[in-house]
Amino acid sequence: MTKGVLLLSGGLDSSLAGLILRRMGIPLVALHLESPFGCDSMAETMAREIDVPLVVRPKGEAFLDLLARPKYGYGSAMNPCIDCRIHMFALGKAFMEEVGASFLVTGEVVGQRPMSQKKRAIEAIDADSGMEGRVLRPLSAKLLPETYPEKEGIVDRNRLFGWAGRSRKPQLALARRLGLSILPSPAGGCLLTDSHFKERVGDFVAIDWEGKSRAPVASLLRYGRHFRFDEGEWVIVGRDQSDNRHLENHIRSSGVAFRPDGFDGPLVCILTSETEISSRMGELATGALHAFGGGKVPSGPLTVTVLSASGERPFTLPPLTPDRSHLMTRDTWLPLWRR
């Protein structure tokens, strides 16, 4: 039987779109496209809940290219929603061919999001991704031209909806009626729509990474406090054990980390392609350990473990000279904080 590919963010709308078609007996495969920024997603839970097999793929480096120069610009933060959807639809199209599906299903609702869900934007997204007539939006289908699965009688248009606008009430009512036992947030929790994340992403896309894979750095952006020095140095300081753990697991392909040995303090990371510790890197690490160590960092040389692409090794950070002692105060760091 002809099947569809459900683009599943893990939010309520895409889950409902899938459930509506499942209730019609339409076979679906869910595709979740993972953000390189590690956005929270309930895709696995919701795929189980609506009983659809799930495949997870990365949005990939091409997504980071479009993020730097989106043809259709950004939304209220660093969210290039129209370009992002074109990219996801193009990946969805390739996946459809792979699994022998003939149409794509999304949870979009006309007029729900200011940028990508206006009727004209929807048309542009379908045309630019080469998916005209092949994208079924069950929640708003009755407001949109008939699509391939409706024309072919694969999907009964009468059982689809004609919702528009930002109200979530119809979705919540339908979710209850269809017996959805988990009600995730409406969308997928995309970090790029978060204004607090904007400065870091702006810095990230402004840097020339000289052909290196950027996804490992992207995965670090949501953890820790990030500081940028005028010289371009980028320092990340873990805020808690959870930050420290994540940074420690992921920093090695993008930089070096300094882990306190024998005293309490944060993990301090520096983005760099060097594995040798320069005196400047040592100064920054010492300064950050004191500034964010909660007064528990001893004076004198500091024993740390350095983590880098070449492994782990013990290292001693010498005390800062008086002309560098300002690095040990929060007043030096806080103006450089990229939120």
Ligand code: SF4
């Ligand atoms: S909210 Fe995020 S994931 Fe969704 S379309 Fe916009 S940029 Fe893409």
